Amino acid sequence: MISQVFILSSKGDHLIYKDFRGGAGNDIVSIFYEKVTALTGDQPPVVMNHKDIYFVHIRQGGLYWVATTTAGSSPFTITEFLNRLAALVKDYCGSLSEKSVQMNFALIYELLDEIVDYGYIQTTSSDVLKNFIQTEAVTSRPFSLFDLSNVGLFGAETQQSKVAPSSAATRPIQSSREQGGKSEIFVDVIERMTVVIGSNGLLMKADVEGEIRVKCYMPSCSEMRIGLNEEFSIGKSQLRGYGAAVRVDECSFHQAVRLDEFDSHRILRLCPSQGEQTVMQYQLSDDLPSALPFRLFPTIERDNGGSAAINVCATIPVPKGSVSLSQELSSPDQSAELKPQSRAVVWKIARFAGGTQLSALFKLEVPSLSSASMLEVGPVGLSFELPKITATGLQIRFLRLSPIQPGPSQRWVRYVTHSDSYTIRI
């Protein structure tokens, strides 16, 4: 049971406040914010309490999403609800930020009204909600010349128009109905890697958490069929085909997915509802089929050809008291910086071409250096984004919609691998 829900900006501005059960003073929001700011670290605990009132909060899009409740409530339910609420707001407003929440507060109040009644969660399914939500989303998209570049001369199809712009999936789902916008469907395969590489270069741990996410902007779509690799197998015993197996340890599906063709042909059938939903989740521990995307000995090298990584960022802890840094980087679009308060050198590489090797030499000046100070160097944390690659090798063979959509419809399949935690010991 949820007593209140409120959304605060990181600076403590009240964006949304809704009281479902009554009886609580309006100062409850300030009490929460005081508790959050009173803590020294920037990461307050998920559950805090003030007398009998328990605050459960999550942080998404730089905002605090807070629900107040009683001690006996299920933490899983409340957290899941807040996550789901944030996802719905994102679906309806296009993106998740202080600005979009501020501009669409009427829409969010309406959503909250339909999702929760008297503190009880009624429904969070976007199929049901779309019948009730009347307010239209307000989006702010600055005019950009790049939008024009997609339009070819005399309407001819250009190279760019075959690739969905990265902002294509960040728009509100509702607008498609009124504005006659493109009916599009995005299937994203997103993988998060958690890797620990020992100081001797040996792989100590590698976990991949993946999901197939469907984002649907079609007003009506009766059935969709997603074909995965035929040699896809689950668990250790089950091996299929002769090719390199695409294997995951565990796999779970959205409840709307019908699996009658999954065993024979690896086909998922579902009727996507509007907005974003996770169709399938899977995880794989330890034996990755492909080589690791990054290695670091004294240098970082990348040994996976064919593509490029973007937004690579290496964080290298350095001894306390390091005063200055001199660097030798191999290209001008990289940057490195010494951050004394977090005791680390941050090396940023905007674009890292596949199959190449970058090297950097950092010289640090540490006034009181002892042999033990070397213990403080490392482990290196690497964050990156690998488009068009999945670590497990999972691929979508085809994506069919039936019945065939009237009018132009576009289907996009995108792959991306993120780093969840990629750690290399030195």
Added chain:
Amino acid sequence: MPYLGGEETVRELRRALSNPNVQSDPLRYRNTILKVIRTMSQGVDVSGLFSEMVKACATVDVVQKKLVYVFLCSYATLNPELSLLVINTLRKDCQDPNPMVRSLALRNMTNLRLPSLVEYVEQPLTAGLRDRAACVRRVAVLGWAKLHNLHPSSEIDAAVVNELYSLLRDPDPVVMVNCLRALEEILKEEGGIAINKPITHHLLNRLKECDIWGQSEVLRVLQRYRPQSEDELFDILSLLDSFLVSPHPPVMAATLSLFLSISSNLPVISLAALERVSGPLLAACGSGSREMRFAAVCHIQLLLRSVPGLLGPHYKRFFCGYAEPAYIKERKMQVLVELVNDENVAMILDELKGYCTDVNTDTAQAAISAIGRIGRSYSDRCLQILTGLLGLKQDHITSAVVQTMRDLVWVCPQCSDTVCLALDGCEETLQDIQGRQALLWLLGVYGERISTAPYTLEVLIDRVRSEASLGIKMELLTATMRLFLCRPAETQDMLGRLLHYCIEEETDMCVRDQALLYYRLLHCGIEKTREVLQGRRSDPSLGVLIGRPAKPVSQWARCFNTLEPLSQGAVEAESDSRGSPEHVTYNSKPNADLSDTLSCSHIEEVHSGSDSAMRCSDSSTNVLASSIAAPLSLSLSPAVSPEDFEHLWLQRQALHTERGAEKIEEVDCAWIEECVRCPAVLHCSPQSLQAAMQLVNIQTLAFTPQQMLPWRVYLYTHTQRSHSMDAPNTTLILGELLCTGEANQKSGVKKGTADSEAGAEGKEDQLVRKEMDATADRLRVSEDGQEEEEGIKVILNQQPKDDDALRQFLTILITVLNTLSSEKD
């Protein structure tokens, strides 16, 4: 944040709202209303616009209606009269052909929360229960719950309750779940909805139709059901099996809760369920939402209490990601410590070593103490790491390492050689109080093996004048005394200086008393001193006891899937890991020899009691030993501050005098006054009294100086009855000991609570009195025939009331007082 100029904005908005031009243009009208709501959610009080907004309510535009309702529901309670005007519009909307408008009107009608409007609402609500559209029925069902809570005392029509019961069979699953919720609230006083066999099976069969929120709600309500036969139980369990491995954590957790509650007397099934659920829980640990991860890790800690080896092979899942928040890292390390075994110890230690140099000092210290805990079983490897960390010469790391070593050495005395070697030179890096105290303790206990110990102490003694911390001074005294016993030649001079300073110049009573005590102790001879100061060494056999035994599932099943493990677990784990070694022995010491050891133990108690307030409150494990009352334990946490105490005390005293003895039961607290004869307590020093009380976990808050009349002591403690597994009922006891010096009437027991157990109580008292008489006889001799007996009046106040606990507490208190008196003789 309310910003300045709020009134100005309100005035402007009012002007716009009442402008006929705005009203005639729907778009402008709506935008103005939007502005009002925006101002409202920013925290500005816009209740002044109520009448304008009521007018705006009459519109065909659904969006505008919704916006106005948001406003009205927030301010209706401030304007009950004006709200009457809205009711008409709402009732008209309830007849609207559009089901969406009907449900909207019905919902907001019940959301106004105005008791005066109830009569207008009942009729549309009744109609709503029979509406064609499911969305209206959903709202109507919950509407009755809202109505009931507006008038909790008034009975809801039995016909409505019956109708709600029949709506459990509604084709719409959300209506069904809402009926459950509404009935739970309406029938709260009767213990909620009646869960019988047909309802249970109906709910279980329709579980698949509900969404995850509905499922978790139904599963939660079903926890009250008790299957009638074993066959039925297994039917239910097999039906629920697929939900147990649900990919949605809320459903999985609710199902496990249900499993644990209905199979509470079949431990085998519970354990099998735990094993089955470990997969989904692990998946939740890797969830994209870190709050979800946190919840999952906290619940895994619960599981591990009963099945320690459950997740052994998956230990790598608990390695910390470098960008994870500190609160998750800390919990993950606690889990890692539990999962250590021969195969993975090297990997886990390697991983933990990496965290020790974390930028976040809390994470670093947690990692170091985790290594220390592993060190109890794998001491060599851990000590190697810890010694290596000392080389970093960073104050927070060194402090954590020294504290960890102190705790480790107590449990594993065989490590002491390595520790002694490592300590050399770290006094220069240590800055904080806890770290330096730990170092002093080690220097005192192992001084004979640390060659530089006297020199380290000497530096500190020379600086004692500028030392601010009380704890450090006390620890320094003890350490120097201990060192003197094993290396007298080097230490004698500095001990003299220290004692001289502490007795002559020190202003703090505690330090001075302790110094005096040591001084007098030395007069008793070196053997006696040795006996007192070196009496307690750790016992090597302790190491065997470290592995935590598996606890029964029922111990934590109740708090599974609640917020408790997320908010409280940290405290508990802390007391596990940080409890100071010396307290371990106090706890295990049987109460029987209390009087024998009190003379020396209170010395130590004083020092360790104040040496770190943290330890005291942390390690408030159940001290009370078996000899007095096994099921009752006392604890000092949560601490009560003197201000709180005064407030509570005065409040209840007023209640007591005002209401009289009989009525006090209504507020669920007990008030007892009793006379105890042990006048010698008056002559005890406050410190020894405090120490003695703390030994059994009673905290004294304020005293009058000894032998002053009237003599008073204020004290408090928390009692906890552990014999009833599922409900640990804790009570707070506040007490006053009073001696006015006048001859008290020997009134015996004057009880404020009238209860039926008076007979039993009487017996209990007789026993106590016998004991007391024995002491009193001796006292009479010693007090040279003083005619009048001086009594100490004990006034106790307990909340909530628990007669058994109170009686047991009183017995303990009297025993302590008697022991103290006999000490004094």
